[in-house]
Amino acid sequence: MELELLNEQGQASSKFDAPETVFGRDYNEDLVHQVVVAFQANARQGTRAQKDREQVKHSTKKPFKQKGTGRARAGMTSSPLWRGGGRVFPNMPDENFGQKINKKMYRAGMASIFSQLAREGRLAIVDSITVDSPKTKPLAARFKAMNLDSVLVIAEEVDENLYLASRNLLNVLVVEPRYADPVSLVHYKKVLITKGAVDKLKEMFA
Numbered sequence: 001m002e003l004e005l006l007n008e009q010g011q012a013s014s015k016f017d018a019p020e021t022v023f024g025r026d027y028n029e030d031l032v033h034q035v036v037v038a039f040q041a042n043a044r045q046g047t048r049a050q051k052d053r054e055q056v057k058h059s060t061k062k063p064f065k066q067k068g069t070g071r072a073r074a075g076m077t078s079s080p081l082w083r084g085g086g087r088v089f090p091n092m093p094d095e096n097f098g099q100k101i102n103k104k105m106y107r108a109g110m111a112s113i114f115s116q117l118a119r120e121g122r123l124a125i126v127d128s129i130t131v132d133s134p135k136t137k138p139l140a141a142r143f144k145a146m147n148l149d150s151v152l153v154i155a156e157e158v159d160e161n162l163y164l165a166s167r168n169l170l171n172v173l174v175v176e177p178r179y180a181d182p183v184s185l186v187h188y189k190k191v192l193i194t195k196g197a198v199d200k201l202k203e204m205f206a
Contacts, residue, residue, distance in 0.1 A: 001115075004124045006192070010146025016125040018198060021206035023123070025115040028108070032116075035109030036182045038099040046095035053078040053086030107205045113185045114201070123191045125198065129155050129174065134164035143172065152188035154180050156196030177201050 001024040004012040018024075058078035066073060074081075080088045101109075117123040131139055139162075143151060150171040155162065158176050166174040173184055177200040185191060193201070 001118065003118055004121075006124045006126050006146065008142070008145070010148065012124075016195070016198075018118075018125070019202045019206060022111045022198075022202055023114050023118045025108070025111045027116045027119075028112045031105065031109045032112055032182070032186075035101060035106055035113075036186060038101045039182050041097045041099045044097040046091075046093055046097065048091050048095075049093045050087045050090035052088075052090050053080060056084070056086045058085070110180075110182060110185075111205045113182055114205070117185065117191055122189065123193065126192050126194055128194050128196070129153050129162065129192070130159075131161050131165045134161045136165050136168050139165040140169055143169070148190050148192075150189040152180075152184050152191045154191065154193045154197045154201070156194050156200065177204060 001018045001020050002015040003018045003023065005014045005016040007013040056078050058076060060076050060078075063074050063077055064071065077085065079085045114123065143149075151173075153166070153172070153174040154177055155174060156176070158174055162174055166172055171188070173188065175184070177197050180201075
């Protein structure tokens with residue numbers, strides 16, 4: 001699989017021979033959807049909480065007499081049938097939203113995303129992404145010169161300078177191969193991968 005090798009100006013200078021097992025697979029839409037949904041579900045925190053009828057603050061006094069009112073019988077106002085009453089099946093803080101994805105499925109899903117990005121022209125290879133100092137301005141100018149306004153960079157190694165220079169850039173994310181996730185791959189308009197990161201991606205997803 002041949003991918004574009006970009007120069008400093010963001011122009012295709014030559015071709016890079018990428019492994020077919022990662023960048024040349026058929027697109028499996030159902031599998032990609034399942035991988036993306038599972039990743040988002042596993043990142044979800046069960047922090048919401050609701051109260052049942054035992055936890056709501058209500059009087060236990062019978063609101064009106066049992067007979068003669070023409071209304072339905074009621075024992076206390078904390079009933080789930082009443083406004084302000086407790087919930088029947090409340091959401092609890094320890095709720096688990098996780099979904100299990102087998103390693104083989106996850107690898108195949110990630111390879112399918114990489115392959116589709118390559119077919120759509122949204123994926124390219126660069127020699128390296130490095131900065132001499134933790135300054136945002138030079139890195140921002142570099143991406144602007146390459147005509148990139150929304151980019152995910154997968155670098156072989158992200159040192160402190162590169163991390164500090166990129167963290168404040170809008171619509172720019174720089175990660176190592178092990179931190180590449182399906183949601184970011186789908187979200188950003190362009191994906192840049194360094195030559196050294198290609199070998200690591202091959203080990204992970206081939």
